[in-house]
Amino acid sequence: MAALLNDSDIVERIFSHIDNKTTDLGDKVWREPVSNYLSEDRFNAELELLKRTPVPFCPTVALPENGSYIARKAAGTPLVVVRGDDGVVRAFINSCRHRGMQVANDSGCARAFVCPYHAWTYGLDGHLKHIPGKDGFPDLDPKEHGLVEVSALEQGGLVYVNQKGPINSQALENIPDFFTSEQQYFKQVGFTDEANWKLLAETSMEGYHIKSLHKKSFYPYGLDNVTVVETFGPNSRITFPFRRIDKLRDIKSDERRIDGLVTTVYQLFPNAQVSILSKHSSLVILEPISATRTQHVVYQVTNKGSGGVKISVEQAERDASFVKDSGLDEDRAAACAIQESLPSEANSHLTFGRFEKAIVHFHQSLTEQLAL
Ligand code: FES
Ligand SMILES: [Fe+2]
Numbered sequence: 001m002a003a004l005l006n007d008s009d010i011v012e013r014i015f016s017h018i019d020n021k022t023t024d025l026g027d028k029v030w031r032e033p034v035s036n037y038l039s040e041d042r043f044n045a046e047l048e049l050l051k052r053t054p055v056p057f058c059p060t061v062a063l064p065e066n067g068s069y070i071a072r073k074a075a076g077t078p079l080v081v082v083r084g085d086d087g088v089v090r091a092f093i094n095s096c097r098h099r100g101m102q103v104a105n106d107s108g109c110a111r112a113f114v115c116p117y118h119a120w121t122y123g124l125d126g127h128l129k130h131i132p133g134k135d136g137f138p139d140l141d142p143k144e145h146g147l148v149e150v151s152a153l154e155q156g157g158l159v160y161v162n163q164k165g166p167i168n169s170q171a172l173e174n175i176p177d178f179f180t181s182e183q184q185y186f187k188q189v190g191f192t193d194e195a196n197w198k199l200l201a202e203t204s205m206e207g208y209h210i211k212s213l214h215k216k217s218f219y220p221y222g223l224d225n226v227t228v229v230e231t232f233g234p235n236s237r238i239t240f241p242f243r244r245i246d247k248l249r250d251i252k253s254d255e256r257r258i259d260g261l262v263t264t265v266y267q268l269f270p271n272a273q274v275s276i277l278s279k280h281s282s283l284v285i286l287e288p289i290s291a292t293r294t295q296h297v298v299y300q301v302t303n304k305g306s307g308g309v310k311i312s313v314e315q316a317e318r319d320a321s322f323v324k325d326s327g328l329d330e331d332r333a334a335a336c337a338i339q340e341s342l343p344s345e346a347n348s349h350l351t352f353g354r355f356e357k358a359i360v361h362f363h364q365s366l367t368e369q370l371a372l
Helices: 007-020 040-051 197-202 243-250 313-344 354-371
Strands: 030-033 055-059 068-074 077-083 089-093 107-109 128-130 149-155 158-162 185-193 228-232 235-241 262-268 272-276 280-290 293-302 349-352
Touching: 007 228, 007 235, 007 243, 030 354, 040 280, 040 354, 055 068, 055 077, 055 272, 055 280, 055 293, 068 280, 077 158, 089 158, 185 313, 197 280, 197 293, 197 313, 197 354, 228 354, 235 354, 280 313, 293 313, 349 354
Parallel strands: none
Antiparallel strands: 030 349, 055 158, 068 077, 068 107, 077 089, 089 149, 149 158, 185 293, 228 235, 235 262, 262 272, 272 280, 280 293
16 A cells, blocks of 8 residues: 555645645655757657556546446557446457457447457457358457456456556555445546646646645645645645635644545556546546547546435536636647647746646656666
8 A cells, every 4th residue: 555644744734835835845856858848859759758657547447347348448459348247347349259349339338348340249358259141251250359348457446457567456565445336436537638648647636736726626626836746656635625624724634635625636657547526526537639639538437425425426527517617628639739839949948846746747747667
């Protein structure tokens, strides 16, 4: 498990920052070459890294029963991830072994995958069950023509996949648990932005822009440039306090609970983020389409609630639309505006300072991993 601060330590640190007009600081300034947001070679190297790294695919509650599946691209590869008849989650390359058609589409619940092209049929464990007109393929061994499996693992409320290597709980030992089965999956949202995936990721990793970029949206509720930044492995956790956290000052330190009083963002290296908001949480995957285009794949679940009070889907949906209006759209627009300016060569590098510690950690980790 990651050695992350508990609630009362986080609150202590936030109060100390508020009282002293300080924030968590990194120890260095990072200059990231602008070419890394534009270059095709760099993009392809990053895609290869995504394929050989265990990355979150979806919350486990998004695959609630045997036969539940989600089909989507991950690092450019069409995958289908399905809970089998035995309850185990498996991941396959979504490519029929006849002529490559995708056998599953979007999400749903299936007893088997029937290819829409010529109806070759696969079991939920990937094996080839049926070929219409088998006589047309006299020498074909069905055992050799199951869907191609890639590694998948459920841990701490997320399904992880690794397309080019094994995945085991050791590889994820630093990653905390996020979601439980009490939380309800209520929506998948998808949208595309004309920006490099890293520019979009960077928007959620610092609180230095709260007052200027989110002046009328988030700043009335949240504090500017007051964040707690922790790193674990190549990942980080950034805690953004709401102004209403002040009400904890009268509560004994070990009884303080921060649910609903902060936004917590877990940056899961490289391209996923889990955000714990007031009444809902989201898993965001930044799926790179090209060096200058990114699809956001967002899975939303209700929060657990406290004191036995369950949070309804309606409350969670209201919370999600507040988040969209209170800054997410502004962050996305900023990333796209930055992308437009980059080819001008006004900047040879983007500069990340000591307030932007989590971003520095991200780029440092990415540079290291790409060099392996
Ligand atoms: S491509 Fe799937 S059955 Fe032909
Ligand atoms: Fe923002």
